[in-house]
Amino acid sequence: MGRIIAVANQKGGVGKTTTAVNLAASLAAGGGSAGEGGGRRVLLVDFDPQGNASSGVGYSRGKVELSVYDALLGDVAFADVIRPTEVRGLFVAPATADLYAAELELIAEAEREGRLARLLAPIVDRFDYIVIDCPPSLGILTLNALTAADGVVVPMLCEYYSLEGLAALVDTIERVRRVLNPRLAIDGVLFCMYDPRTNLTHQVTEEVRAHLGARVFETVIPRNVRLAEAPSHGKPALLYDASSRGSMSYVQFADEVVRRGAGA
Amino acid sequence: MGRIIAVANQKGGVGKTTTAVNLAASLAAGGGSAGEGGGRRVLLVDFDPQGNASSGVGYSRGKVELSVYDALLGDVAFADVIRPTEVRGLFVAPATADLYAAELELIAEAEREGRLARLLAPIVDRFDYIVIDCPPSLGILTLNALTAADGVVVPMLCEYYSLEGLAALVDTIERVRRVLNPRLAIDGVLFCMYDPRTNLTHQVTEEVRAHLGARVFETVIPRNVRLAEAPSHGKPALLYDASSRGSMSYVQFADEVVRRGAGA
Numbered sequence: 239m240g241r242i243i244a245v246a247n248q249k250g251g252v253g254k255t256t257t258a259v260n261l262a263a264s265l266a267a268g269g270g271s272a273g274e275g276g277g278r279r280v281l282l283v284d285f286d287p288q289g290n291a292s293s294g295v296g297y298s299r300g301k302v303e304l305s306v307y308d309a310l311l312g313d314v315a316f317a318d319v320i321r322p323t324e325v326r327g328l329f330v331a332p333a334t335a336d337l338y339a340a341e342l343e344l345i346a347e348a349e350r351e352g353r354l355a356r357l358l359a360p361i362v363d364r365f366d367y368i369v370i371d372c373p374p375s376l377g378i379l380t381l382n383a384l385t386a387a388d389g390v391v392v393p394m395l396c397e398y399y400s401l402e403g404l405a406a407l408v409d410t411i412e413r414v415r416r417v418l419n420p421r422l423a424i425d426g427v428l429f430c431m432y433d434p435r436t437n438l439t440h441q442v443t444e445e446v447r448a449h450l451g452a453r454v455f456e457t458v459i460p461r462n463v464r465l466a467e468a469p470s471h472g473k474p475a476l477l478y479d480a481s482s483r484g485s486m487s488y489v490q491f492a493d494e495v496v497r498r499g500a501g502a
Numbered sequence: 503m504g505r506i507i508a509v510a511n512q513k514g515g516v517g518k519t520t521t522a523v524n525l526a527a528s529l530a531a532g533g534g535s536a537g538e539g540g541g542r543r544v545l546l547v548d549f550d551p552q553g554n555a556s557s558g559v560g561y562s563r564g565k566v567e568l569s570v571y572d573a574l575l576g577d578v579a580f581a582d583v584i585r586p587t588e589v590r591g592l593f594v595a596p597a598t599a600d601l602y603a604a605e606l607e608l609i610a611e612a613e614r615e616g617r618l619a620r621l622l623a624p625i626v627d628r629f630d631y632i633v634i635d636c637p638p639s640l641g642i643l644t645l646n647a648l649t650a651a652d653g654v655v656v657p658m659l660c661e662y663y664s665l666e667g668l669a670a671l672v673d674t675i676e677r678v679r680r681v682l683n684p685r686l687a688i689d690g691v692l693f694c695m696y697d698p699r700t701n702l703t704h705q706v707t708e709e710v711r712a713h714l715g716a717r718v719f720e721t722v723i724p725r726n727v728r729l730a731e732a733p734s735h736g737k738p739a740l741l742y743d744a745s746s747r748g749s750m751s752y753v754q755f756a757d758e759v760v761r762r763g764a765g766a
């Protein structure tokens with residue numbers, strides 16, 4: 239039974255897409271403990287109309303035929319939207335700008351927040367993990383992702399505006415758990431573009447650990463230009479520069495996600 | 503007659519709020535040419551439910567009584583929402599999380615995109631500039647800001663995902679100009695967190711200048727931790743650390759905005 243992970247934070251530019259792409263790729267490539275053999279099957283769902291996660295794995299705007307919009311509001315099965323990527327075991331359900339219309343079109347629907355969960359139900363057993371990249375908002379697309387998910391990974395920067403938004407996000411996750419999806423848990427906060435040299439970093443990490451305790455991942459992702467370069471080649475860091483600090487930190491992060499999930 | 507500037511980009515975390523706050527503060531503090539004497543009157547409108555621009559000038563969540571939501575959907579006049587800040591000549595119309603509801607509530611309204619323009623019309627003459635901070639989306643709030651504005655400042659990072667979103671934003675601005683607001687112009691793209699040392703920076707700036715030509719500001723904003731620290735003190739950089747490279751680059755930027763506008 240695949241575990242569904244939403245990567246969400248309404249604060250913009252905190253590393254959601256970079257985390258969704260590189261976590262999904264590292265999970266697919268990593269064999270986990272010896273007994274599991276090589277690789278897992280992982281699906282990356284791009285649920286942001288910007289389509290960054292899609293282009294991050296090689297499906298830029300021009301290369302996408304069917305997208306998540308067609309499954310969400312058209313009459314296409316979700317399975318028909320799924321495409322392979324250059325990483326063995328990693329598949330993607332790409333997004334295009336059509337998805338901008340979904341926010342308006344879904345509003346009139348009953349049970350509009352449960353749409354994605356219903357679409358994923360028939361295919362969740364085919365994957366070990368499903369990773370959903372969310373847009374920078376708390377609107378209907380993010381609510382759909384939270385309603386479909388088992389856990390939420392919350393990327394954030396060690397900066398004030400990121401900290402300010404955390405309370406609103408945690409409230410939203412609690413509300414979704416109470417009303418729409420009782421199994422939803424916060425897997426953890428992931429510090430991205432982490433710079434240990436500034437006071438701000440230490441002030442923010444102390445404050446977050448004080449509030450969220452164990453729900454903070456031990457792995458931190460350093461600022462590393464190779465992570466910002468990889469998307470222009472349509473590849474996850476693992477394929478672009480596997481020995482970079484950025485790529486290695488996401489491999490370590492994937493291991494921690496598996497370890498934590500195993501204990502769940 | 504005040505000039506209305508929207509600071510917009512659906513890509514998250516590119517420096518919209520940091521630009522809106524520090525541009526507004528620098529415009530208010532700067533006297534411009536000798537003839538103008540000291541200071542101008544500037545209004546900062548926080549149109550993002552995250553409320554970051556509000557807390558960036560000292561109005562964090564607990565300190566806000568009336569917000570833009572009350573004017574937009576309640577029966578409060580916009581003038582009653584406006585508050586002074588610590589910068590002489592700078593005023594703010596703050597936002598709270600209530601604004602999240604506006605996206606849904608405005609949908610059923612006729613001429614929903616023109617709501618903000620109608621609210622600002624009675625007060626625009628009281629200010630030299632009105633600067634609007636937008637959320638990271640192309641939804642109803644950003645469309646309202648673009649419909650009310652004379653010009654758009656587009657902050658962006660010199661990174662691939664930022665570049666990818668530019669075309670969608672320019673298309674949206676063109677659409678608003680054709681259908682909703684014929685005077686809307688792109689004042690320019692502003693490179694934020696600019697790091698001259700990476701190849702990526704030069705690849706992206708070349709590509710943007712090739713497409714947008716003169717609609718790129720000469721001023722670039724360097725990455726400077728003092729800009730990220732200032733919001734935790736509720737102050738624009740001008741009050742937090744006026745001699746920092748970050749603050750000085752925004753003073754220079756404000757001068758360029760005035761110079762370009764004068765030629766308009």
Ligand SMILES: Nc1ncnc2c1ncn2[C@@H]1O[C@H](COP(=O)(O)OP(=O)(O)OP(=O)(O)O)[C@@H](O)[C@H]1O
Pocket residue numbers: 249250251252253254255256257286290372373374430431432459460461462463464465466467469484512513514515638659661662663664
């Ligand atoms: N650890 C890192 N080191 C260096 N650059 C990074 C890192 N993580 C992300 N980036 C870059 O920072 C920018 C923001 O990251 P990203 O787009 O993943 O954030 P996001 O939260 O998905 O943004 P949005 O809110 O727009 O969806 C991108 O240009 C990305 O390439």
Ligand SMILES: Nc1ncnc2c1ncn2[C@@H]1O[C@H](COP(=O)(O)OP(=O)(O)OP(=O)(O)O)[C@@H](O)[C@H]1O
Pocket residue numbers: 248249250251374395397398399400513514515516517518519520521550554636637638694695696723724725726727728729730731733748
């Ligand atoms: N020039 C700079 N140097 C260093 N840090 C910066 C700079 N500009 C912005 N920042 C920091 O980077 C983060 C993103 O900036 P900001 O919040 O202004 O972007 P935004 O586009 O308004 O984000 P959102 O899409 O969430 O509204 C913030 O933590 C901010 O303090």
Ligand SMILES: [Mg+2]
Pocket residue numbers: 254255256286290371372373
């Ligand atoms: Mg993203």
Ligand SMILES: [Mg+2]
Pocket residue numbers: 518519520550554636637
């Ligand atoms: Mg902002």
